[in-house]
Amino acid sequence: MANDFVWFELVTTDTKAAGDFYKAVVGWSSEMSSGPAGPYTIFKAGEIPVGGMLEMQGVPPGWLGYVGVDDVDAYAKKVEAAGGVVHKPPQDIPDVGRFAVVADPQGAMFIVFKGSLSEAPPRPAPMSPGSLGWSELHAADWEKAFAFYASLFGWVKYDAMPMGEMGVYQTFGGPDGAFGGMFSNHQPAPGPYWLYYFGVEGVDSAIERVKTQGGEVLMGPIEVPGGAFAVNAKDPQGGLFAFLGPRG
The missing domain is CATH 3.10.180.10 (2,3-Dihydroxybiphenyl 1,2-Dioxygenase, domain 1)
Structure with missing residues (x-):
């Protein structure tokens, strides 16, 4: 990997x-x-x-x-x-x-x-509960950012999705497929950052747990390609994270 x-x-x-x-x-x-x-x-x-x-x-x-x-x-x-x-x-x-x-x-x-291991450790099945589901760059200028990461890691572009006034959401990944997306976020606080999505069994119940545990839901649930729903949230200490999965 x-x-x-x-x-x-x-x-x-x-x-x-x-x-x-x-x-x-x-x-x-x-x-x-x-x-x-x-x-x-x-x-x-x-x-x-x-x-x-x-x-x-x-x-x-x-x-x-x-x-x-x-x-x-x-x-x-x-x-x-x-x-x-x-x-x-x-x-x-x-x-x-x-x-x-x-x-x-x-x-x-x-x-x-x-x-230090000679082979990579096992990873959870994609989109399974607790797995990493997606890596998303909130850039100041996604095209310049993509050029940097492509030259560094050899990442390639996959689908580009128009988001209206917010511009384009560009997915990217390695030779085996897309594992992230990036876009130009004109209000990235406190500056450009990476946001990581974790898999959950159901986003509706996860939203309730965020609230009862003292976190904050910032956006969502929003349906994403493939039929899953995504939610952006903040933990009680202020850390930004996201999760995705089916409704329920």
């Missing part, structure tokens, strides 16, 4: 509260581990690890996506050469892999990562 998203990480100010929220809303289980920055929570869909969480004060809560690459140091240099920024230079996580925290030229942050 090189050059695709392979892991997701929530940086938040309150891991206990955020963990309870996401387990209730998305249906994950969790287990404790440790990382370079201290205690580390691993979220699991069934028995399959899908993401992590760490506590950090003084930074806005949010999700970061890890893109799998074959050489983290080389990709960090490519990001800088293409006008992006390296926020945290390449470093090792013992027995896990090597990573660097970077941002595209418009400021959207992501992580380049190479795992």
Whole structure:
């Protein structure tokens, strides 16, 4: 799965509260581990690890996506050469892999990562509850952003969907198909960012869980191609996320 998203990480100010929220809303289980920055929570869909969480004060809560690459140091240099920024230079996580925290030229942050395992770990079935369903870039200028990511990762364009006054929603992915979309969001707060969609069994019940658990529904449910419905939301600490699935 090189050059695709392979892991997701929530940086938040309150891991206990955020963990309870996401387990209730998305249906994950969790287990404790440790990382370079201290205690580390691993979220699991069934028995399959899908993401992590760490506590950090003084930074806005949010999700970061890890893109799998074959050489983290080389990709960090490519990001800088293409006008992006390296926020945290390449470093090792013992027995896990090597990573660097970077941002595209418009400021959207992501992580380049190479795992220490010889083969990629299993992933949940696409669109199954708790899986990653879609990765969406809210760009200042999606066409310039696409050029950056295409040159970096070899991503290609798939369907382009007109959104009226909001312009075009461009889907993208690797040779096996689309796994994300991007558009020019003229009000991306606090700046361009990646938004990640998680699969749920039913969006209507998930919306109720967001509300009862102290989160906020920002948009949706909106029907998307393929018959699923998507919802954009905010967790109680302020982290933006989204989910999709059938109604009910």
